[in-house]
Amino acid sequence: MQNPDFSAAHSAAKTLDANDPLRDVAAQFILPKGQIYLDGNSLGCMPKAALTAVNETVQNEWAQDLITSWNKAKWFDLPTDYGDILAPLIGADMGEVVISDTTSLNIYKAIFAGLSLRPDRHVIVAEASSFPTDLYMVEGVLASRPGLEMRLEQDGNILDLIDKDTAVVLLNHVDYRTGKICDMAEITQYAQEKGAVVIWDLCHSAGNMSIDLNKNNVDLAVGCTYKYLNGGPGSPAFNFAAKRHLAAIKQPLSGWWGHAQPFEFNTEFQADHSIRKFLCGTQPILSFRAMKAGLDIFSTLSLSDIRAKSMALTSQFVTLLAEFCPELALLSPRNANQRGSQVSLTFHGAYPVVQALIKRGVIGDFRMPNVMRFGFSPLYNSHADVVKAVEIMTDILNTKTWQELRFQTRVAVT
Amino acid sequence: MQNPDFSAAHSAAKTLDANDPLRDVAAQFILPKGQIYLDGNSLGCMPKAALTAVNETVQNEWAQDLITSWNKAKWFDLPTDYGDILAPLIGADMGEVVISDTTSLNIYKAIFAGLSLRPDRHVIVAEASSFPTDLYMVEGVLASRPGLEMRLEQDGNILDLIDKDTAVVLLNHVDYRTGKICDMAEITQYAQEKGAVVIWDLCHSAGNMSIDLNKNNVDLAVGCTYKYLNGGPGSPAFNFAAKRHLAAIKQPLSGWWGHAQPFEFNTEFQADHSIRKFLCGTQPILSFRAMKAGLDIFSTLSLSDIRAKSMALTSQFVTLLAEFCPELALLSPRNANQRGSQVSLTFHGAYPVVQALIKRGVIGDFRMPNVMRFGFSPLYNSHADVVKAVEIMTDILNTKTWQELRFQTRVAVT
Numbered sequence: 001m002q003n004p005d006f007s008a009a010h011s012a013a014k015t016l017d018a019n020d021p022l023r024d025v026a027a028q029f030i031l032p033k034g035q036i037y038l039d040g041n042s043l044g045c046m047p048k049a050a051l052t053a054v055n056e057t058v059q060n061e062w063a064q065d066l067i068t069s070w071n072k073a074k075w076f077d078l079p080t081d082y083g084d085i086l087a088p089l090i091g092a093d094m095g096e097v098v099i100s101d102t103t104s105l106n107i108y109k110a111i112f113a114g115l116s117l118r119p120d121r122h123v124i125v126a127e128a129s130s131f132p133t134d135l136y137m138v139e140g141v142l143a144s145r146p147g148l149e150m151r152l153e154q155d156g157n158i159l160d161l162i163d164k165d166t167a168v169v170l171l172n173h174v175d176y177r178t179g180k181i182c183d184m185a186e187i188t189q190y191a192q193e194k195g196a197v198v199i200w201d202l203c204h205s206a207g208n209m210s211i212d213l214n215k216n217n218v219d220l221a222v223g224c225t226y227k228y229l230n231g232g233p234g235s236p237a238f239n240f241a242a243k244r245h246l247a248a249i250k251q252p253l254s255g256w257w258g259h260a261q262p263f264e265f266n267t268e269f270q271a272d273h274s275i276r277k278f279l280c281g282t283q284p285i286l287s288f289r290a291m292k293a294g295l296d297i298f299s300t301l302s303l304s305d306i307r308a309k310s311m312a313l314t315s316q317f318v319t320l321l322a323e324f325c326p327e328l329a330l331l332s333p334r335n336a337n338q339r340g341s342q343v344s345l346t347f348h349g350a351y352p353v354v355q356a357l358i359k360r361g362v363i364g365d366f367r368m369p370n371v372m373r374f375g376f377s378p379l380y381n382s383h384a385d386v387v388k389a390v391e392i393m394t395d396i397l398n399t400k401t402w403q404e405l406r407f408q409t410r411v412a413v414t
Numbered sequence: 415m416q417n418p419d420f421s422a423a424h425s426a427a428k429t430l431d432a433n434d435p436l437r438d439v440a441a442q443f444i445l446p447k448g449q450i451y452l453d454g455n456s457l458g459c460m461p462k463a464a465l466t467a468v469n470e471t472v473q474n475e476w477a478q479d480l481i482t483s484w485n486k487a488k489w490f491d492l493p494t495d496y497g498d499i500l501a502p503l504i505g506a507d508m509g510e511v512v513i514s515d516t517t518s519l520n521i522y523k524a525i526f527a528g529l530s531l532r533p534d535r536h537v538i539v540a541e542a543s544s545f546p547t548d549l550y551m552v553e554g555v556l557a558s559r560p561g562l563e564m565r566l567e568q569d570g571n572i573l574d575l576i577d578k579d580t581a582v583v584l585l586n587h588v589d590y591r592t593g594k595i596c597d598m599a600e601i602t603q604y605a606q607e608k609g610a611v612v613i614w615d616l617c618h619s620a621g622n623m624s625i626d627l628n629k630n631n632v633d634l635a636v637g638c639t640y641k642y643l644n645g646g647p648g649s650p651a652f653n654f655a656a657k658r659h660l661a662a663i664k665q666p667l668s669g670w671w672g673h674a675q676p677f678e679f680n681t682e683f684q685a686d687h688s689i690r691k692f693l694c695g696t697q698p699i700l701s702f703r704a705m706k707a708g709l710d711i712f713s714t715l716s717l718s719d720i721r722a723k724s725m726a727l728t729s730q731f732v733t734l735l736a737e738f739c740p741e742l743a744l745l746s747p748r749n750a751n752q753r754g755s756q757v758s759l760t761f762h763g764a765y766p767v768v769q770a771l772i773k774r775g776v777i778g779d780f781r782m783p784n785v786m787r788f789g790f791s792p793l794y795n796s797h798a799d800v801v802k803a804v805e806i807m808t809d810i811l812n813t814k815t816w817q818e819l820r821f822q823t824r825v826a827v828t
Contacts, residue, residue: 030477039481046477054468054700062647063444063460067453067777075647102695104669105519112558128681133670133695136683140666144526144558152681226696233476233489233699252554255518256547265782267542267566269550281516281547282640284701285647286468363481368679 004324004398006391013383016312021305026380028297029230035361036385036392041176041204041342041375042365044230049293057289069285078288079257079279083238085295086229089303090202090221091212092240098275099225099291100257100283103203103237106222107137107170109251109278110239113220114168114197115141115148116250121167122147125196128154131176134201138170144252159190166196173211174204174340177367179314179332181205181340185216192217203227208310208341208378210303213240220245228341228377229298231291239278246275255280297379309378310341313386317343317374320390325397331371342375352405356396359405362389418738418812420805427797430726435719440794442711443644449775450799450806455590455618455756455789456779458644463707471703483699492702493671493693497652499709500643503717504616504635505626506654512689513639513705514671514697517617517651520636521551521584523665523692524653527634528582528611529555529562530664535581536561539610542568545590548615552584558666573604580610587625588618588754591781593728593746595619595754599630606631617641622724622755622792624717627654634659642755642791643712645705653692660689669694711793723792725750727800728757731788734804735759739811745785756789766819770810773819776803 017023029045031037037045061069070076083097090097100106111124124138135152142148151161162169169191174181184200191198200221205211207228213221221240225231241249250271256262257279260270271277315336321328321343331344347353347370354366364374374389396402431437443459445451451459475483484490497511504511514520525538540552549566556562565575576583583605588595598614605612614635619625621642627635635654639645655663664685670676671693674684685691729750735742735757745758761767761784768780778788788803810816 030473032478032480037480042481043476045480046472051469051472051477054472055465058460058465058468058646058704059444062457063465064446066446066451066459067456067779068772069647101515101519102669102697104671104695105515105667108667130681132673132679132681135681136668136670136673139683140668143664143668144666145560224696232472233483234696234702235698237695250557252558253519253522254550254554254557255516256550257518259546259550265546267544267546267549269553281518281651282638282648283516284649284698286700286704287698288648290472290700358482365481368677 004394006387009320009387010384013387016383020309022301022309022378025297025301026382029380031380035363036389037363038374038376038381038389039363039365040377040381041227041373043226043233044228044294044377045380046232047230047293047297049296050232050290053289053293054286057286075285078285079283080276082288082292082295083275085292086238089211089298090206090240091210091214093214093243095275096243097238097240098278099236099238099288100279101237103201103222103224104133104137105253106237106239106278107134107201108140109253110199110220110222111138111141111168111170112251113241113249114199117197117219117245117248118167118195121165123149123151123165124168124170125151125153125158125161125166126170127158127172128152129175129177130170130172131201131203134170134172158187162191162194162196164195166191166194168199169196170199170201172201172204176204177371178344179340179342181338184218188216188218204340204342207298209307214242218242225291225294230294230379232287232294235287235291236283239275241275241278247273249277251278253280257281257283306378310376311336313376313378313381313383314339314341314343316383316386317376317390320387321345321393324390324394327397341378342373345372346370347372349402352402353396355405356402357392360392360396362392418808420801423734423801424798427801430797434723436715436723436792439711439715440796443794445794449777450803451777452788452790452795452803453777453779454791454795455641455787457647458641458708458791459794460646461644461707461711463710464646464704467703467707468700471700489699492699493697494688494690496702496706496709497689499706500652503625503712504620504654505624505628507628507657509689510657511652511654512692513650513652513702514693515651517615517636517638518547518551519667520651520653520692521548521615522554523667524613524634524636525552525555525582525584526665527655527663528613531611531633531659531662532581532609535579537563537565537579538582538584539565539567539572539575539580540584541572541586542566543589543591544584544586545615545617548584548586572601576605576608576610578609580605580608582613583610584613584615586615586618590618591785592758593754593756595752598632602630602632618754618756621712623721628656632656639705639708644708644793646701646708649701649705650697653689655689655692661687663691665692667694671695671697720792724755724790727790727792727795727797728753728755730797730800731757731790731804734801735807738804738808741811755792756787759786760784761786763816766816767810769819770816771806774806774810776806
């Protein structure tokens with residue numbers, strides 16, 4: 001078999017990278033040595049500033065200033081201070097975003113918040129294709145409060161499930177498996193016309209595209225910070241609530257950090273009037289400080305540049321795969337406008353191919369039963385990365401080296 | 415006025431410190447320069463190993479190994495692996511402790527866990543003197559599930575409130591304000607005779623005394639790791655559940671980390687059979703790694719040595735204050751056997767005195783309306799610290815310098 005010729009692709013990539021307005025951003029990260037990392041949809045790379053921030057926090061704020069750092073270093077305010085930094089990335093206003101806890105917990109809070117806005121309704125609508133923890137948390141809400149009902153959309157027609165009994169609709173903005181973008185404007189409007197409250201899970205879109213929560217009149221949203229926001233492993237998650245709802249919202253994870261006067265030490269809970277009402281307990285400060293380094297990188301960047309580069313990267317990947325690896329089937333939408341910043345492919349040998357790629361330094365991931373996922377971070381991935389990844393993929397498929405790799409269980413985190 | 419003579423006290427302290435079996439442990443910590451830190455009941459000092467651990471995690475596990483660290487560095491197992499390290503410090507067995515989230519959230523899980531063991535009962539008994547978030551979380555449970563009732567003990571006779579309707583009794587092992595130890599054996603036995611399930615909040619006892627959860631047949635417990643366990647600011651908290659209950663327990667914060675097969679990505683939740691069923695979402699790995707440095711210090715220490723030193727330090731403090739600062743009233747129990755590792759005092763000028771002490775490098779804290787709290791860590795505080803602190807306190811009271819300090823709001827975290 002003749003060796004496939006990637007010279008034109010390399011040459012085109014060189015031009016694209018030279019003209020990339022984000023070309024200098026990668027220098028703000030430590031990238032893994034000798035690897036092409038296409039798994040930023042699971043865990044984003046490390047901003048150099050994260051290391052400095054964590055060291056400063058440990059050596060000075062913790063070791064020296066200790067308890068005085070709650071005031072002096074404003075530890076107690078980090079959830080809202082950092083929420084305000086994140087806000088413009090998702091089209092939210094100051095005071096509408098708070099960072100704390102985990103996505104799963106924040107979904108629980110958001111669902112109860114939605115229910116508190118629609119006390120006369122009892123149905124929660126969700127998608128079977130959700131990242132599973134979203135559904136598990138709906139189950140958790142149902143287990144907490146008897147009399148509620150979950151309607152699970154299985155056929156792509158979620159609108160049909162929304163009716164006068166629907167309190168809350170829980171949606172994934174970008175599908176974690178396929179990368180398909182859900183139409184935020186259309187579904188939000190439809191659900192609200194039916195009187196329901198909408199919660200958007202932004203885990204797979206925050207940081208890789210413009211998100212216009214307020215322009216779309218979104219009620220509630222949640223998301224994580226460790227994927228495209230590069231906050232670090234298990235960095236805290238966020239809640240968004242539209243200002244118009246803040247006064248009325250209640251959620252039952254009512255710990256002291258969400259109290260209106262947390263340092264009065266009253267025996268009765270009185271929720272803070274602000275977005276702080278989504279807070280519960282004492283937050284992990286080291287993980288917060290690392291996360292801020294990820295958020296700060298966005299301060300000088302344009303989300304439209306980011307989205308444009310994201311589309312260019314995934315389109316390039318899709319086009320090259322169609323040419324060089326025709327045996328792989330595209331699971332993601334072919335139209336870049338409908339696709340997030342990932343490309344998913346199906347192949348009967350998906351698992352061993354992902355293993356073979358990892359051995360060759362191309363990091364993607366595998367999802368049951370036969371899906372390969374590749375996430376592209378516009379902040380640190382280049383067009384050259386894309387060509388090299390496809391070149392290695394082509395070699396693995398042509399030489400069939402992947403067939404030697406046996407199935408092993410692999411832990412991976414979406 | 416004649417200068418008070420501390421020479422005998424200094425001399426006695428010197429002997430005590432020389433004979434202290436824990437005298438070398440302080441060298442494992444970075445202690446704040448020029449300070450006598452008596453606030454380890456709020457935030458423990460930094461173990462030197464924490465800095466190394468966090469750097470290693472950020473530079474290697476995150477920056478280089480990235481997503482493969484979920485397997486390679488066992489990130490996914492940290493909650494149970496570290497739970498097993500903590501277990502012997504509280505008299506628990508392997509597989510009975512899991513570390514995650516915050517104390518507040520873990521109280522919510524524990525209360526629901528208790529309710530799931532007593533489905534035919536509807537009353538939750540708690541103490542008004544609890545750290546307030548305990549009560550706020552009971553309120554949260556009541557807000558989640560209609561039909562439950564909280565009985566709040568206000569007069570010291572909690573046993574009177576426990577009856578055949580009582581599902582759960584939530585108790586603080588050591589009172590955060592007074593430092594008084596609650597009798598774990600007596601109340602657990604009484605509550606269980608009445609058919610109730612008992613939850614112990616160990617925030618102010620874990621790490622400063624022997625706790626015998628299993629010897630006392632305790633059902634459930636929670637606690638934090640950032641006080642006497644020196645886990646770092648906002649380090650994750652823990653849940654304990656006795657093995658005999660694990661199979662039957664349910665709790666509604668049912669995120670994917672608590673799923674029996676989290677990487678199968680099923681749409682239906684199926685709780686893990688182990689203590690992992692208390693887990694919910696993705697955990698903050700940097701804060702976990704720092705915390706382990708705190709736990710590791712205990713591996714070579716004896717809890718009876720720790721408790722003996724704790725009692726010696728607080729007793730020395732109480733005795734010296736009685737001699738040199740008679741205007742301060744002891745709020746903590748006079749009998750060291752009934753006292754945790756803190757001494758609380760009341761004084762009409764408590765707030766400015768605490769401020770004056772801080773200015774002089776003695777770090778304690780203030781609790782409304784007139785309480786000064788001083789926490790003593792047997793791991794890094796010395797008898798010399800105690801004498802110096804009392805000497806400075808005596809000087810502040812005698813010279814009345816504290817009267818110049820005006821009242822300011824101060825954020826402090828228990």
